[in-house]
Amino acid sequence: MTSSPVPLLRALHAPADAFRRxxxxxxxxxxxxxxxxxxxxxxxxxxxxxxxxxxGWRLGAREPLFVAPDELALVVIGYFFVLLAGxxxxxxxxxxxxxTYGARDNFGHGLAxxxxxxxxxxxxxxxxxxxxxxxxxxxxxxxxxxSMYLLYTGLxxxxxxxxxxxxxxxxxxxxxxxxxxxxTLGLTVALWTMSIGPAIAV
Amino acid sequence: MTAATATASTTGGTTPVGAATxxxxxxxxxxxxxxxxxxxxxxxxAAGVHIAAELVWPxxxxxxxxxxxxxxxxxxxxxxxxxxxxxxxxxTAFYSVQRTCHVPLFAPGLAWFCCAAxxxxxxxxxxxxxxxxxxxxEYAELEWPFDIAIAVVWIAFAVVFFxxxxxxxxxxxxxxxxxxxxxxxxxAMLHVVxxxxxxxxxxxxxxxxxxxxxxxxxxxxGHNAVGFLLTGGFxxxxxxxxxxxxxxxxxxxxxxxxxFWAFTYSYIWAGPHHxxxxxxxxxxxxxxxxxxxxxxxxxxxxxxxxxxxVSGAWRTLRTDPALKFIVLSLAFYGLATFEGPMMSxxxxxxxxxxxxxxxxxxxxxxLGWNAMITFGTFYFLVPRLMGTTLHSTRLANIHFxxxxxxxxxxxxxxxxxxxxxxxxxxxxxxxxEPAFSFTDIMASMGPYNAxxxxxxxxxxxxAVLMAVNLYLTVRHRRTAVxxxxxxxxx
Numbered sequence: 001m002t003s004s005p006v007p008l009l010r011a012l013h014a015p016a017d018a019f020r021r022x023x024x025x026x027x028x029x030x031x032x033x034x035x036x037x038x039x040x041x042x043x044x045x046x047x048x049x050x051x052x053x054x055x056g057w058r059l060g061a062r063e064p065l066f067v068a069p070d071e072l073a074l075v076v077i078g079y080f081f082v083l084l085a086g087x088x089x090x091x092x093x094x095x096x097x098x099x100t101y102g103a104r105d106n107f108g109h110g111l112a113x114x115x116x117x118x119x120x121x122x123x124x125x126x127x128x129x130x131x132x133x134x135x136x137x138x139x140x141x142x143x144x145x146x147s148m149y150l151l152y153t154g155l156x157x158x159x160x161x162x163x164x165x166x167x168x169x170x171x172x173x174x175x176x177x178x179x180x181x182x183x184t185l186g187l188t189v190a191l192w193t194m195s196i197g198p199a200i201a202v
Numbered sequence: 203m204t205a206a207t208a209t210a211s212t213t214g215g216t217t218p219v220g221a222a223t224x225x226x227x228x229x230x231x232x233x234x235x236x237x238x239x240x241x242x243x244x245x246x247x248a249a250g251v252h253i254a255a256e257l258v259w260p261x262x263x264x265x266x267x268x269x270x271x272x273x274x275x276x277x278x279x280x281x282x283x284x285x286x287x288x289x290x291x292x293x294t295a296f297y298s299v300q301r302t303c304h305v306p307l308f309a310p311g312l313a314w315f316c317c318a319a320x321x322x323x324x325x326x327x328x329x330x331x332x333x334x335x336x337x338x339x340e341y342a343e344l345e346w347p348f349d350i351a352i353a354v355v356w357i358a359f360a361v362v363f364f365x366x367x368x369x370x371x372x373x374x375x376x377x378x379x380x381x382x383x384x385x386x387x388x389x390a391m392l393h394v395v396x397x398x399x400x401x402x403x404x405x406x407x408x409x410x411x412x413x414x415x416x417x418x419x420x421x422x423x424g425h426n427a428v429g430f431l432l433t434g435g436f437x438x439x440x441x442x443x444x445x446x447x448x449x450x451x452x453x454x455x456x457x458x459x460x461x462f463w464a465f466t467y468s469y470i471w472a473g474p475h476h477x478x479x480x481x482x483x484x485x486x487x488x489x490x491x492x493x494x495x496x497x498x499x500x501x502x503x504x505x506x507x508x509x510x511x512v513s514g515a516w517r518t519l520r521t522d523p524a525l526k527f528i529v530l531s532l533a534f535y536g537l538a539t540f541e542g543p544m545m546s547x548x549x550x551x552x553x554x555x556x557x558x559x560x561x562x563x564x565x566x567x568x569l570g571w572n573a574m575i576t577f578g579t580f581y582f583l584v585p586r587l588m589g590t591t592l593h594s595t596r597l598a599n600i601h602f603x604x605x606x607x608x609x610x611x612x613x614x615x616x617x618x619x620x621x622x623x624x625x626x627x628x629x630x631x632x633x634x635e636p637a638f639s640f641t642d643i644m645a646s647m648g649p650y651n652a653x654x655x656x657x658x659x660x661x662x663x664x665a666v667l668m669a670v671n672l673y674l675t676v677r678h679r680r681t682a683v684x685x686x687x688x689x690x691x692x
Contacts, residue, residue, distance in 0.1 A: 057625075059625060059646070065625070100510070100513050101513060133621075133622050134618065134650065136618075137614065137618040137650070137653070140614075141610075141611060141614055141653075144610070144614070145607070145610070148610075164516040164517065164519040164520055165513075165516045167516075167519060167526070168512065168513055168516055168519070168529055171530055172509060172513075172533065175505075175532070175533030175534075176536075178536075178537040179536060179537055179540045179541075182537060182540065182541045182544065182617075183540070185617060185621065186541075186544040186545070186547070186550045189549075189550050189554065189621065189624065190549045193550075193553065194549070198625060198629070199629075200553070200625065200628035200629060200630075201628045201629070201634075201636075202552055202553075202628060
């Protein structure tokens with residue numbers, strides 16, 4: 001991976017080495033965004049679109065729920081932009097917190113770190129190809145735990161702070177991400193009640 | 203007054219510290235309350251794990267009414283809220299009010315009465331719930347004899363707490379005491395009003411309120427029990443023990459006071475959000491929603507205050523595993539206090555209400571905030587009470603990861619289950635009829651319930667590790683004797 005300043009795949013099997021390389025690399029935020037983040041954010045919506053169109057949403061009860069093609073397109077595009085906002089917003093929050101936790105405030109490094117942290121989730125999003133909700137929960141929970149491990153171990157190295165301050169900063173980011181996740185959930189449900197997405201009796 | 207008060211009164215050591223002429227702090231009652239709290243934590247969480255198992259294998263009630271989900275569920279909530287939670291709040295209130303007022307407890311005999319009567323009450327109340335005595339009001343299930351007993355103990359708690367404050371040697375009242383004080387006053391008011399009932403026998407009474415009014419009073423009680431007990435009371439714990447942990451004052455004392463009054467004013471209106479789309483007036487529902495949204499501001503002000511306090515104390519993390527629990531509790535406090543107002547929005551609530559999403563929300567607060575802050579506080583408090591160090595930092599670290607994993611697993615499973623349920627309840631077929639039956643939907647929740655069981659078992663395992671660790675810390679030791687500091691000459 002010497003040619004790649006952001007060793008995304010290496011992070012999956014040798015995270016310590018990947019984080020060390022990332023810490024030493026010179027990174028430009030725009031390049032990281034265009035070369036990695038943009039494409040990573042495309043993968044889960046693409047899987048979701050293929051899975052939903054072919055199999056419908058399987059929520060556990062007998063019949064799958066199918067979403068009309070134009071509604072599906074809206075949901076998929078929305079998913080893509082939410083993910084992009086998640087990547088950029090979290091990296092922005094990391095930069096904003098950097099002074100408090102004595103960390104490096106380089107936006108490029110923050111963005112690359114969040115990219116690496118999200119890799120298990122992006123790979124796990126292959127479960128969207130068969131959108132049975134419980135299958136997705138079962139695959140994405142271990143992926144999420146892996147991502148949290150990468151965040152706690154990688155943040156102090158990549159953003160050059162002490163392990164203790166890194167732990168505090170990672171916990172703050174997790175708090176923020178949890179709020180982001182539940183906001184997305186709430187926003188999605190609110191859109192359903194406004195007749196955007198699956199048809200429900202409201 | 204500055205938060206320095208909270209860090210000034212040094213504790214610990216087996217020899218008396220402070221003025222020889224004064225009575226020592228009444229810390230033995232604190233130790234007993236902490237021990238009882240841990241016992242209730244394990245019993246209450248075990249009951250929760252058992253009912254989670256019943257959702258997967260219903261035959262686990264063995265055909266016994268007292269082991270049925272309905273009775274054990276009430277036991278679970280009462281044991282964790284009133285056994286674990288209130289014992290912890292009482293113990294930490296007694297500990298901190300002495301140190302922030304520089305005087306020992308007022309009426310220590312009454313403090314022992316509170317401790318003993320509360321434990322007997324929770325135990326007898328738990329047995330009565332298993333026997334099928336149930337008032338039918340959520341989080342206020344205990345029947346009228348227990349309601350009277352609770353009111354008596356609560357008044358005794360108030361006398362001890364406010365009596366200590368009245369005899370204080372420091373003129374300003376530290377912010378943790380404002381929160382503990384609000385807990386005592388507001389819970390007394392809520393409990394008395396909501397429990398007004400006409401007894402028809404020893405084991406049965408009927409509410410004095412009827413219909414929609416009864417529902418409004420119940421959720422005025424229910425939501426403010428969450429507000430002033432599970433939030434306000436535990437914020438009292440946070441504001442005393444966080445500066446002690448961190449060894450530095452609260453980041454902004456002024457913000458803590460502003461947040462207290464904003465919190466107190468706005469929380470009391472939020473109850474009707476539990477009754478969206480019900481028979482209560484539309485404007486009451488909207489008012490409840492708006493006040494719930496406003497509540498986000500003081501909640502997050504407190505979270506920011508806590509995070510900024512702890513961020514300057516990162517060196518303490520090297521030696522104090524308990525601080526990790528407090529850091530994480532703040533993250534979950536932020537989540538729960540954001541999620542609650544969001545779920546109070548009517549267009550979200552129409553999908554989320556009556557689903558496991560609500561159960562997940564409650565547990566992100568109960569496990570992530572209440573239990574974590576209590577665990578962090580006990581890991582700090584117990585060694586100091588005994589004038590020693592924690593038996594095993596490694597066990598505490600293992601507990602931390604078990605607690606985090608259990609909480610995350612629980613929340614995520616319930617998010618998945620809740621959103622699925624909401625979507626399925628509201629799906630219509632081509633004839634405009636519900637597309638899925640209730641039983642179909644509930645049957646499809648099996649895998650999520652299995653995950654919930656796993657999450658609860660992991661969290662309980664952590665609590666058992668903690669109990670063992672704390673037992674080994676206090677074994678063969680006596681409570682350290684600590685005297686109040688010598689008053690300065692005017």
